[in-house]
Amino acid sequence: MIAVVDYKAGNLTSVVKALRAVGADVLVTESAAEIASAERIVLPGVGHFAATRRLDDIGITEAVRAAIRRGIPFLGICVGMQWLLEGSSEAPEQPGLGYFRGQCERFPEGSEKVPHVGWNEILTRTEPSPARLFAGVEQNAFVYFTHSYFVPAINFRRGPDPKLLENGTAAVTHYIETFASAVEHENVMGVQFHPEKSGETGLRILRNFLEWTPC
Amino acid sequence: MLTRRIIACLDVNAGRVVKGVQFVDLVDAGDPAELAARHAAAGADEIVFLDISATHEGRGTLLDTVRRAAQRLFVPFTVGGGIRTADEAAAVFDAGADKISINSAALARPELIGEIGARFGAQAVIVAIDARRAAGNPAAEYAEVFVAGGRTPTGRRAVEWAREAEQRGAGEILLTSMDADGTRGGFDCPLTAAVSEAVQIPVIASGGAGNAQHFTQVFREGKADAALAASIFHFGIADVRVLKEELRRDGIPVRLPC
Numbered sequence: 001m002i003a004v005v006d007y008k009a010g011n012l013t014s015v016v017k018a019l020r021a022v023g024a025d026v027l028v029t030e031s032a033a034e035i036a037s038a039e040r041i042v043l044p045g046v047g048h049f050a051a052t053r054r055l056d057d058i059g060i061t062e063a064v065r066a067a068i069r070r071g072i073p074f075l076g077i078c079v080g081m082q083w084l085l086e087g088s089s090e091a092p093e094q095p096g097l098g099y100f101r102g103q104c105e106r107f108p109e110g111s112e113k114v115p116h117v118g119w120n121e122i123l124t125r126t127e128p129s130p131a132r133l134f135a136g137v138e139q140n141a142f143v144y145f146t147h148s149y150f151v152p153a154i155n156f157r158r159g160p161d162p163k164l165l166e167n168g169t170a171a172v173t174h175y176i177e178t179f180a181s182a183v184e185h186e187n188v189m190g191v192q193f194h195p196e197k198s199g200e201t202g203l204r205i206l207r208n209f210l211e212w213t214p215c
Numbered sequence: 216m217l218t219r220r221i222i223a224c225l226d227v228n229a230g231r232v233v234k235g236v237q238f239v240d241l242v243d244a245g246d247p248a249e250l251a252a253r254h255a256a257a258g259a260d261e262i263v264f265l266d267i268s269a270t271h272e273g274r275g276t277l278l279d280t281v282r283r284a285a286q287r288l289f290v291p292f293t294v295g296g297g298i299r300t301a302d303e304a305a306a307v308f309d310a311g312a313d314k315i316s317i318n319s320a321a322l323a324r325p326e327l328i329g330e331i332g333a334r335f336g337a338q339a340v341i342v343a344i345d346a347r348r349a350a351g352n353p354a355a356e357y358a359e360v361f362v363a364g365g366r367t368p369t370g371r372r373a374v375e376w377a378r379e380a381e382q383r384g385a386g387e388i389l390l391t392s393m394d395a396d397g398t399r400g401g402f403d404c405p406l407t408a409a410v411s412e413a414v415q416i417p418v419i420a421s422g423g424a425g426n427a428q429h430f431t432q433v434f435r436e437g438k439a440d441a442a443l444a445a446s447i448f449h450f451g452i453a454d455v456r457v458l459k460e461e462l463r464r465d466g467i468p469v470r471l472p473c
Contacts, residue, residue: 009336010335011309011313011335011339013309013311014285014292014313017285018289021289046335046338046339047337113415113417113440114415115338115386115416115417116217117387117416117440118218118220118260118417118440118441119218119220119260119470121216142218144290144291197290197313198290199255199289200289
């Protein structure tokens with residue numbers, strides 16, 4: 001059973017529908033107990049980083065932290081990925097999970113529009129090991145984004161470098177600057193884009209998450 | 216590179232498509248769910264349903280239509296037409312829409328933009344603006360907003376209303392030029408550019424498309440982030456893929472293959 005965490009931050013219908021389309025047995029829940037007993041956890045989220053405060057308030061943050069420690073596969077989507085970092089300049093008083101180091105930042109104002117909305121390309125990590133989320137996904141595949149804050153990319157494509165995993169950058173995308181469009185490290189994964197709205201590519205990524213099994 | 220979006224729009228009346236592409240091998244060419252899936256498969260970056268039902272009964276079938284279409288759609292899906300309250304929007308989201316578009320209701324009560332945004336995120340709220348150039352002052356900056364399907368002038372300038380909509384939390388603007396709509400003579404590029412430069416949020420251009428060149432123009436000169444394609448597929452362009460291939464030859468970044 002896959003727990004899709006409902007913390008009242010946007011509409012979950014599309015995420016649930018896409019997970020079911022690739023064969024998942026989905027339970028939408030805000031119960032820390034149900035999340036603690038899930039085989040996999042998906043944390044969606046659109047909107048403001050401050051909305052993740054509710055995760056702390058109803059005990060989900062601790063349930064997720066414990067589940068991750070036990071090796072349960074976790075996928076954060078959009079704000080759900082940003083939450084994996086230590087925090088975001090969108091809500092400096094609200095800490096993230098702190099699984100990955102760093103802070104989410106806002107795209108700088110300038111000639112390009114903010115938010116970043118639409119289909120953009122992902123360049124996926126191949127070194128030191130290929131990103132598991134993108135098995136079978138071509139380089140420069142298009143996925144659908146809608147966000148104003150982003151996870152900075154760290155040392156991407158520099159080859160074997162211990163710092164690479166500082167935030168586990170698994171794919172990068174360029175808009176105004178090059179940012180991390182996906183992260184993964186061990187059983188923890190996150191995507192800035194919306195796989196549930198990214199056509200066949202997105203469904204493939206969700207399937208990769210479902211089929212990945214910790215050894 | 217961020218691509219320019221081509222959005223396929225279907226006018227839906229009482230659960231049936233009023234105009235749209237008549238794909239030759241469709242079982243039911245009037246079924247919105249089937250047409251939406253076909254447009255997505257042909258490369259549409261998003262799908263829009265515009266509910267034009269005039270009757271209450273006709274509207275009643277909308278949620279069922281949205282639910283059936285959403286079942287097979289894995290690209291962004293917008294529903295507009297007749298949404299007047301945050302609860303009505305909630306029902307459309309529950310049925311599977313990713314975004315809603317509001318027009319007259321937002322002008323009548325602009326707080327509605329923020330109310331829906333607070334519950335579903337700004338990215339889910341599109342404010343649709345129907346605008347016409349003023350006879351006395353035809354400059355794009357003076358184009359006036361109309362409501363009630365283009366029948367009622369509001370006395371407001373499109374550029375200024377777009378700015379207010381953004382401040383109130385709209386995620387995107389869908390701008391229809393009433394002067395260009397139905398002419399097949401090209402989008403109103405100066406109007407689109409005036410609105411696009413006035414806001415930071417994406418602007419979707421609508422009205423006037425007759426050929427692929429018109430799309431190139433509205434992306435280049437009109438500074439549109441996306442363009443709506445509806446009846447164009449009746450007139451010489453087979454589907455979204457063919458349109459995108461032409462745009463790519465013109466140097467416009469588009470999602471291909473899709």
